[in-house]
Amino acid sequence: MSNHKTFPMGAAIVLFALLLTVISSSPVCAASSVNVSLERDLYSDMEFWAAEGLIESQLNSFRPFAGSEVGSQIAAALDRCEAKKSASPTCRRIAGHYAKLFQGDVEEARFPDHRNNTFLKPVETFSLSYRYLDGPFSVYNQEGLHYSDGHNAMIQFQSQARLWRAFSFFVQPMVLYNQKSGFHSLQPNPNPSSAPPNGWSDDESSNFDVRLHKGYGKLTLSNVELLVGRDSLWWGPAYHGALLMSNNAHPFDMVKLSNPEPVLLPWIFSYLGPVQFNLIFSELKDDREGEQLKNPFLYGGRLGFKPHPCLELGASHLVMFSGKGRRDLSFSDVFNILYGNENQDNKKTDSNQEFSVDAALTIPNVKKYLLLADGLKLYVEWGGEDTGLPPDRRAYVTGLALYKLFDLERTALHVEYARMSPSSVPGSWYNHPYYPMYYKDSVFGHHAGSDADDLFIEWSQDFEKFYYKLGFDRERSGIQTRDHTQTKNQFFGEVGYRLNDHSDIRLSYAYEKVDHVDYEEDDSRNNHFLGIEAFFSF
Structure with a gap:
């Protein structure tokens, strides 16, 4: 909620840096390529590559990655692997799986003059999944997908195409069945100024839905691309949640300007190292309640360097602004909204703004200093909500990852803590009378929501064919604004088996215990989740 000054200096710096990046270009211009979807295992695996020192220039905090960037990083990792005296399990996995899966992108990265300028892949990936929920289990970071009590089934596939060098296209249709279309939340939304929890609804009927989950086209010139369509984003270095933008919300329609591969800026700015940016604009067409303005605009920018x-x-x-009844905005009005120095509560130039800075330190080959593990990653994202400098409505996500623990290859331990409950105004994050930061009932940022914190721990290990995960997540809400804090404790496990290089099957189970349901003192609940999925790539 807005009562103080915004972040004009920070936004102006970001805008200036974005401009510098736009006018720069990489030495070798990549052909247009579609993004690799956020649910792919590639993202966690590439963090492992960085922790082993196999890749150096990639910016992990900009997701999704373009296929051209993935190809460049796989090529770099393969070169490092070939220089080793003996291939590690990670190198064998890259050469045996990812180099084949992204063969076209790797070849284009190594031989830019041998590009396949026009092609069509009618089916790139295909998946079948089944979910059974016993109780209103909390589902998050699933691109806004909602599952009901009882049986849920989903079929989806992805297709891509390229036209000449400049255009690429992507679609992800989905068929979804819910035994009940009512997604009963443990946190009802009586306050229309608050972002509702994931899946808030009262409908009890079954639901069969055919939808275009994601789909877009890209125009790529030099190393700058323009995306128009529907996709998901993740900004920041965290593994489990992000303050501003994550895959917790449904993919949204947007116009995105970005550079798909990091670039080196000229002159003294070369000391910044590889630089990357995103700039997005969207009109959110979802259901809004009470005083919340319909069809608001969403603007966002991110700059990163290494x-x-x-x-x-x-x-x-x-920034979220405008909406029904506030469309009469001049160019100067929009500029003042995005980069002005004063909030304009209850005026046409009112807005809801969030700003964050983040850092990630990845250190490979630390076994001689840290006996437990061979790779280490430390990260933090620190943000302010609608405030000046220094921000007094602070939130943060911080965590660490340890790789190759106890000399066990392909093991990882992730520990992450997030808090979105500032002492000054506990309920300020994501909430606003007119512009709550959510889309289709799910928060854009961290799934825990406002006045909440979250502790996440996960252990994982990957063998040649078999892999598994074990974890715990504790989410508390109403920390400072309720007499009784609602606490959700989730215990989860996942096992998977790779049938071959292009198909695998995984089974997952989770148990959730909720205390003080809906902030009631004597109410508790136990929920269960069971899932099975078969995934095929071509």
């Missing part, structure tokens, strides 16, 4: 192969820095800015 001054050292081990250190990545970034800044993000997100």
Whole structure:
């Protein structure tokens, strides 16, 4: 909620840096390529590559990655692997799986003159999944997908195409069945100024839905691309949640300007190292309640750079404004909304703004200093909500990851803590009378929501064919604004088996215990989740 000054200096710096990046170009211009969807295992695996020192220039805090960037990083990792005296399990996995899966992108990265300028892949990936929920289990970071009590089934596939060098296209249709279309939340939304929890609804009927989950086209010139369509974003270095933008919300229609591969800026700015940016604009067409304005605009920008192969820095800015009844905005009005120095509560230039800065330090080969593990990643994202400098409505996400623990190959331990409950105004994050930061009933940022914190722990291990995860997540809400804090404790496990290089099957189970349901003193609940999924790539 807005009562103080916004972040004009931070936003102006980001805008200036974005301009510098736009006018720069990479030495070798990549052909247009579609993004790799956020649910792919590639993202966690590439963090492992960085922790092993196999890649250095990639900026992990900009997701999704374009296929051209993935190809460049796989090529770099393969070169490092070939220089080793003996191939590690990670190198064998890259060469045996990812180099084949992204063969076209790798070849284009190594031989830019041998590009396949026009092609069509009718089916790139295909998946079948089944979910059974016993109780209103909390589902998050699933691109806004909602599952009901009882049986849920989903079929989806992805297709891509390229036209000449400049255009690429992507679609992801989905068929979804819910035994009940009512998604009963543990947190009802009586306050229309608050972002509702994931899946808030009262409908009890079954639901069969055919939808275009994601779909877009890209125009790529030099190393700058323009995306128009529907996709998901993740900004920041965290593994489990992000303050401003994550895949918790449904993919949204947007116009995005970005550079798909990091670039080196000229002159003294070369000391910044590889630089990357995103700039987005969207009109959100979802259901809004009470005083919330319909069809608001969403603007966002992110800038990141890597001054050292081990250190990545970034800044993000997100603004929601305009909407029904506030469309009469001049260019100067819009500029003042995005970069002005004063909030305009209850006026046509009112807005809801969030800003964050983040840092990630990845150190490979630390076994001689840290006996437990061979790779280490430390990260933090620190944000302010509608405030000046220094921000007094602070939130943060911080965590660490340890790789190859106890000399066990392909193991990882992730520990992450997030808090979105500032002492000054506990309920300020994501909430606003007119512009709550959500889309289709799910928060854009961290799934825990406002006046909440979240502790996440996960252990994972990957063998040649078999892999598994074990974890715990504790989410508390109403920390300072309720007499009884609602606490959700989730215990989860996942096992998977790779049938071959292009198909795998995984089984997952989770148990959730909720205390003080809906902030009631004597109410508790136990929920269960069971899922099975078969995934095929071509």
